[in-house]
Amino acid sequence: MDFNFTEEQDMVRDGLSRLVREQYDWETRRKAIASGAGWRPEVWAQLAELGILGMPFSEADGGFGGGAVDAMVIMEEFGKGLVVEPFVPTVVCAGGFLKHGGTAAQKEEHIGGIVAGSAVFAFAYAEPKGRFDYADLETTAKKDGSGYVLNGHKAVVIGAPWASHLIVTARTGGERRDRSGVSVFVVAKDTAGITTRDYVTVDGRRAAEVYFENVSVGADALIGAEGEGLALIELVTDEAIAALCAEACGAMKVAHAMTVEYSRQRKQFGVPIGSFQVLQHRMVDMYTAYETAVSLTYLATMRLGSDERTRKQAVSAAKVGVGQSARLIGQEAVQIHGGNGVTDEYAIGHYFKRLTIFDSEFGNVDHHMKRHVALG
Amino acid sequence: MNLEFTPEEQAFRDEVRTFIAENHPKELGDFGMREDMTREEMVAWHKILGAKGWSVPAWPVEYGGTGWTPTQRYIWSEENARANTFMPLPFGVSMVGPVIYTFGNEEQKARHLPGIRSGEVWWCQGYSEPGAGSDLASLKTTAVRDGDHYVINGQKTWTTLAQHADWGFFLCRTDPTAKAQEGISFILIDMKTPGVEVKPIKLLDGGYEVNETWLTDVRVPVENLVGVENKGWTYAKFLLAHERSGIAGVARSKRGVEKLREIAANETAYGEPLIKDFDFAKKVSQLEIDLAALEITELRTLAGEQAGKGPGPESSILKIKGTEIQQRLTELTLEAVGTYGAPYYGSIANDTGTNEYAVGPDYAQHAAATYFNMRKTSIYGGSNEIQRNIITKMILGL
Numbered sequence: 001m002d003f004n005f006t007e008e009q010d011m012v013r014d015g016l017s018r019l020v021r022e023q024y025d026w027e028t029r030r031k032a033i034a035s036g037a038g039w040r041p042e043v044w045a046q047l048a049e050l051g052i053l054g055m056p057f058s059e060a061d062g063g064f065g066g067g068a069v070d071a072m073v074i075m076e077e078f079g080k081g082l083v084v085e086p087f088v089p090t091v092v093c094a095g096g097f098l099k100h101g102g103t104a105a106q107k108e109e110h111i112g113g114i115v116a117g118s119a120v121f122a123f124a125y126a127e128p129k130g131r132f133d134y135a136d137l138e139t140t141a142k143k144d145g146s147g148y149v150l151n152g153h154k155a156v157v158i159g160a161p162w163a164s165h166l167i168v169t170a171r172t173g174g175e176r177r178d179r180s181g182v183s184v185f186v187v188a189k190d191t192a193g194i195t196t197r198d199y200v201t202v203d204g205r206r207a208a209e210v211y212f213e214n215v216s217v218g219a220d221a222l223i224g225a226e227g228e229g230l231a232l233i234e235l236v237t238d239e240a241i242a243a244l245c246a247e248a249c250g251a252m253k254v255a256h257a258m259t260v261e262y263s264r265q266r267k268q269f270g271v272p273i274g275s276f277q278v279l280q281h282r283m284v285d286m287y288t289a290y291e292t293a294v295s296l297t298y299l300a301t302m303r304l305g306s307d308e309r310t311r312k313q314a315v316s317a318a319k320v321g322v323g324q325s326a327r328l329i330g331q332e333a334v335q336i337h338g339g340n341g342v343t344d345e346y347a348i349g350h351y352f353k354r355l356t357i358f359d360s361e362f363g364n365v366d367h368h369m370k371r372h373v374a375l376g
Numbered sequence: 377m378n379l380e381f382t383p384e385e386q387a388f389r390d391e392v393r394t395f396i397a398e399n400h401p402k403e404l405g406d407f408g409m410r411e412d413m414t415r416e417e418m419v420a421w422h423k424i425l426g427a428k429g430w431s432v433p434a435w436p437v438e439y440g441g442t443g444w445t446p447t448q449r450y451i452w453s454e455e456n457a458r459a460n461t462f463m464p465l466p467f468g469v470s471m472v473g474p475v476i477y478t479f480g481n482e483e484q485k486a487r488h489l490p491g492i493r494s495g496e497v498w499w500c501q502g503y504s505e506p507g508a509g510s511d512l513a514s515l516k517t518t519a520v521r522d523g524d525h526y527v528i529n530g531q532k533t534w535t536t537l538a539q540h541a542d543w544g545f546f547l548c549r550t551d552p553t554a555k556a557q558e559g560i561s562f563i564l565i566d567m568k569t570p571g572v573e574v575k576p577i578k579l580l581d582g583g584y585e586v587n588e589t590w591l592t593d594v595r596v597p598v599e600n601l602v603g604v605e606n607k608g609w610t611y612a613k614f615l616l617a618h619e620r621s622g623i624a625g626v627a628r629s630k631r632g633v634e635k636l637r638e639i640a641a642n643e644t645a646y647g648e649p650l651i652k653d654f655d656f657a658k659k660v661s662q663l664e665i666d667l668a669a670l671e672i673t674e675l676r677t678l679a680g681e682q683a684g685k686g687p688g689p690e691s692s693i694l695k696i697k698g699t700e701i702q703q704r705l706t707e708l709t710l711e712a713v714g715t716y717g718a719p720y721y722g723s724i725a726n727d728t729g730t731n732e733y734a735v736g737p738d739y740a741q742h743a744a745a746t747y748f749n750m751r752k753t754s755i756y757g758g759s760n761e762i763q764r765n766i767i768t769k770m771i772l773g774l
Contacts, residue, residue: 126715128736129644136647155736156715177647197735201718202744209735268511278761334751338509338759339534342580342752349580353748356710357718364711366655 003298005073013073015050019043020081026347033084033204039162044085048117053091057099061111068239068304072246072297079250082354084205086122086159090114092243094121094167096236097184101224106186110165122163122189123240124154124210125233132363134169134233136177139212141170141185148172148222150185150193150215158361160208161198163189168212173227184229185221192216203354231308238315239304241362245297245322248358252290252326255333255351259283262337262348279336286332289325296321313375316368323358323365330355379672381451388444389451396459399424404462413462415498415540422464422495431493432469439477439485440493446678457627465537468492468499472545474618475562475611479603488543488564500538500567502546502589503612505531510762512547513556513609517591519548519563525595526550526563528571532589534756538574539587541567546591551606562608564600571595579752581745582720616758617691623757624698626671632705633664639712639739650712663704670697689770692763699753699760706747713740721745 005013023043032040047053055070057063071092078087095114098107113119130136139152150170160166166187174181187194193215196208224232260283263274273279296318303314330352334341337348359365381389401420425431433449435441444452456463473492476484491497508515517530528548538544544565551559565572571594576584603611637660640651650656674694710717716736754760768774 128716131643131645131650131714133646136644156718158718199735200720202720202748203718207718267507268509268514270511270514273510276761278764331751335754335759338755339504339586339752342748342755344578344580344582349748352751353580353744356744356747359711360714360717364714366653366711370655 005069009070009073012052012055012070013077016052016074016077017080019046019050020077020083024081024083029082029084029204033200037162038200038206039085043083044120045117047085047087048115053087053117054115056091056095057111057115061099061107062115063111068242068301071239071243072301075243075246076250076253079247079252079354080254082204082251082350086120086162088240088243088247089123089159089163090119090121092240093123093236094165094186096239097167097186097223097232100235101184101229101232103220105220106223110186113164119165120159120163121165121167122157122160122208122210124157124160124166124168125237126155126157128153128155130155132367133177134237135179135182135230137169137171137182138176139168139170141172141183141217143172144216147216147218148185150187150212150217152212154210154212156201156207157196157210158201158205158207160189160196160210161206165189166194166210167223168210169229169233179230181227182230182233183226184223184232185217186223187215187217187221201357203357204350234308234312237362238300238311241315241319242297242300242304244358244361245293245300245318248322248326248355249290249294249297251351251354251358252293252329255329255348255355256283256286256290258348258351259286259333259336262340266338273336282332282336286329289328293322293325309375313372316372316375319363319368320365320372323368326355326358327365381447385447385451388448389455392452392455393458395428395430396455396461399428400459400461418462418465418537418540419495419498421461422469425464426494431464431495432473434470435473435477439473439489446682450675450678454627454630457631460631464495465498467501467536467541468497470618471501471615472499472564475545475602475615478614479562479611483599484564484602491542497542498537498540500535500541500544500589502532502535502544502565504534506533510759512612513560515547515549515560517546517548518552519550519561519596521550521598522595524598526598526601528563528565528591528594528596530591532591533577533586535574535587535589536585538567538589539576539584541574543567544572544589545602547608547612550608554606557609559606560608560612561605562602562611563596564602565591565594565596569594569596579749581748583745583749585749623753624670624674624694625702626667626674626698629667629698629701629705630671632702632709633660633667635739636660636663636705636709636712639709642737642739643712643714645714656712659708663701663708666697666701666704670694670701673697689766692758692766695757696754696760696763702753703747703750706743706750710743710747713737713743716740717744 051064052074054063055066059065098110110119125134127138141148141150166189168185168187170183171181172183193213195211198208201207263279264272266273300315300318303311333348334352340346341348404420422431430442432440433442433444433452437443469492476488503512505515519526519528544567546563546565547560548563549559550561571592573590575588577586577588578584637651641649643650645653719735721741
């Protein structure tokens, strides 16, 4: 047993921590998310330069041979600064599909671009009526010669306004919600027939509704075997969940620290409000919630390579536990900040908003509790 | 013991239901608080009620009250919630109005009560300061007597909807040497007076509902003092107790639960309507159970009031439970809409040229913003921690 990080992981953390501190300060972030672009491509380029975008890929694929723990370290730092740049959609999701299911040619074509920062991906899986069921698909991909024709509507595709490419899930066979018949495709966003409606999200990111109207793609767009994509989707989204849990841990850590600091500074009735035992104990509960969330995030991260059942149990446990902690910490942090907690000016409200939306990504607490129950 | 309304009360319910159906402006539609609501929209129903003589039911009849029993008033608010009307704002009707008719002089009553009743005059509340929130008595805004005027200096915050206000009621320190609670006065200020400056505060939901109000050498005639100089704290406490009794929002929450059920019937989870999902349905039921408990608790309080007992410290229970339920309701509504909780519909959209059209179902559009916004309810009106302190002291005697 070993809970230590490697020297390289410590270096990555320190480097990112410095980058977030020096170049992702609150005012800069505020301006960036309100700008037309909504993100900072120059930060993305820097992440490429630092090797962050290539971290989880093998050296054979042009990456730096890192693993899930490296992704966890990276995401925790992003969470601390509420970094909006699309690491999860691009590196964890698209990277994951390519790593686990891509052909040599697909890896060759796309991983280099991801590592260099020139290719940005979004993962178009959610649908208006699918909720958290990856197999509940109305989007179809019909065989057409050697290729496919895609039709459908994908909902709230995070990072799509910034993306050059999309990973899309679609039904190539079977009935709606069948486990079989689900396929995964990689397409350039500028392919004819793809339209998007871009918008801002409540937690300061960008997303889009993505519409596919008779979008023709070649056979080389298919990732993995036709109709057998669900297991691959479950694996990649489990990796994404572990990464998001690490992000939430980073955000919770800062939210908790900010709250404790505020309780030291803010005086009412002639004393710092942090001297009231009622608030002290609630901040202790927040701290406990944070520590247990970190533990579940470690568990999920280290079980990503285990057998399917063990992996799913650990990931669902983390999504439930971190989701519960995120709710408690977000709500209590705002409450203890009082009126200032509900303003746009104070950072704490923004942490609260990110921690709120976290729950709805890749299945909420209820969804993962059900999956945990079903696994016995 | 009997939970049923009497035949007279049922007849009353039918009467007000018909009145609302026939008179609530159709163009206002079915909405709660919308960010882009105009002042005219917000006072439309108030003005109609003013003309009918129903805008201030709780006031004594001599000042324009309806003389309804507490049960009738309960029915009235229930019927309004059912129709989702935009009720008269509390600042005039339930805050400064009762202070003026209880502690003000005849001139003040004649001057201010008609405008509050009719909805012509918009009031705001100048209580909190950046350094005086839960500890309101530590407020620093000063009013210094200069001939026939007070000269007022200071900064107020969280002045709700002061951007529309014609008048404000302010707590100011008139005796800096007295103990905290004893040197405060209750002063009415015309918001157009030179030196009054209102700056909007952007909230985490993106809206502008509250303000900072700066007072710089504001000259206010001494006749705007309500009651006795340095006794303002008594009036402020009186007002806060009044504010708390209406804060439970039972009728609105019941309407909200109905709407939540409609949303959950429309959303799909695992091939079925979400409301058929046991985990979700259980949470809705829990909310209904909590709401039923709150409703009967409020009715018990009302019955006590009918028997001549004023709202006491037990109104703090209504505030705590009422706001917890409002928050839980908006949280479950956000959960119900799933993925479509994430898109933002606020003003950043206009800055960036995106969000031109709404995406997702209509009912999802304000789910997140409303959830974020409602975090304020356990903070305002005396935070829920302060309410617990009140119960500790006044009821438990600790």
